[in-house]
Structures are given as C-alpha cells and as structure tokens.
Amino acid sequence: MALNWKLVIDSADAPVLADFWAAALEYEVEDPSPLIEQLLAAGHLPPEAVREHNGHNTFRGLAGIRHPEDPFDPLSGAGHGRRLLFQDVPEPKSVKNRLHIDVHGVPGELEALVKRLESLGAERVHEVDQGPAGHWWVMRDPEGNEFCAA
Incomplete structure (x- = not known):
C-alpha cells in the first residue's frame, strides 16, 4: 500500500x-x-x-x-x-538544499512563468541549458531556498 x-x-x-x-x-x-x-x-x-x-x-x-x-x-x-x-x-539557511521543488509551467512559456515567480518574490540564479533536452531556471524563493522553473 x-x-x-x-x-x-x-x-x-x-x-x-x-x-x-x-x-x-x-x-x-x-x-x-x-x-x-x-x-x-x-x-x-x-x-x-x-x-x-x-x-x-x-x-x-x-x-x-x-x-x-x-x-x-x-x-x-x-x-x-x-x-x-x-x-x-x-x-538560518546556510547551505544548498538537498531537496527542492521543480515548478513546471505551460510548455513554451518558461519566460512568462519565471517573470510571474519573480513578481511574487523569487529571484533567478542561473539558467541551465541542456540543448535539445530543453532548459530551465534555477531560482530562489524569498527565503533563499533553491527551486527550478521549467
């Protein structure tokens, strides 16, 4: 079960x-x-x-x-x-998260998702480009916890 x-x-x-x-x-x-x-x-x-x-x-x-x-x-x-x-x-938070949330938006609308998350208080850290496999953004929530937006 x-x-x-x-x-x-x-x-x-x-x-x-x-x-x-x-x-x-x-x-x-x-x-x-x-x-x-x-x-x-x-x-x-x-x-x-x-x-x-x-x-x-x-x-x-x-x-x-x-x-x-x-x-x-x-x-x-x-x-x-x-x-x-x-x-x-x-x-306080002191090291990188060992577990994080991935937020998945509508395919092809990553920039809109990232901008919406930023308007709520998140910040972009860096973009990850996997070539044909796609790309996503590593971001931080308002307390600095890392998460990914894809």
Missing part, C-alpha cells in the same frame, strides 16, 4: 513563505482558525501559540498549503493530498 506524505520545509517566517508558495503553485493556504478557536476556547492552546496572519489565526511558526482539488479537513484546514508544511526553525 502506498504511503501518504507531505513535504516539510524549514522557514524563518512560515506564513509568509506559505503565501509565496501558494501563489507560485496556485495552491490554497490552509486555514486552521476554526480549530484554533476551539482549542483556545477549551483552554487546550495558550494564546502565545497563536499568530494572526492575513486576517486568520494560525499556529505560531507553522503554515500549510494544499492542492485546491485535494480533500481536506474543514476543521483544521489540513490537506489530505498534495501538501507543503512550513515550520519555523531558529537557525
């Missing part, structure tokens, strides 16, 4: 990085505010564990995004399919 998974990405500001990747991938930012309100009301969550972001309560240091067509839990907002979870860590 195949296993379910999510990709967890260390961050300095989880909600901000989740906003970038949700826009880049056209995913939904998970909204845990109904669950947070229940936990706060029951006394199971201290107020300092909560942060407001874009008009919603979120868990401090955590933010998730999910594919808009995949099922999700309406109470927690957590996706049950393709999902990225961002978690704040105290140390």
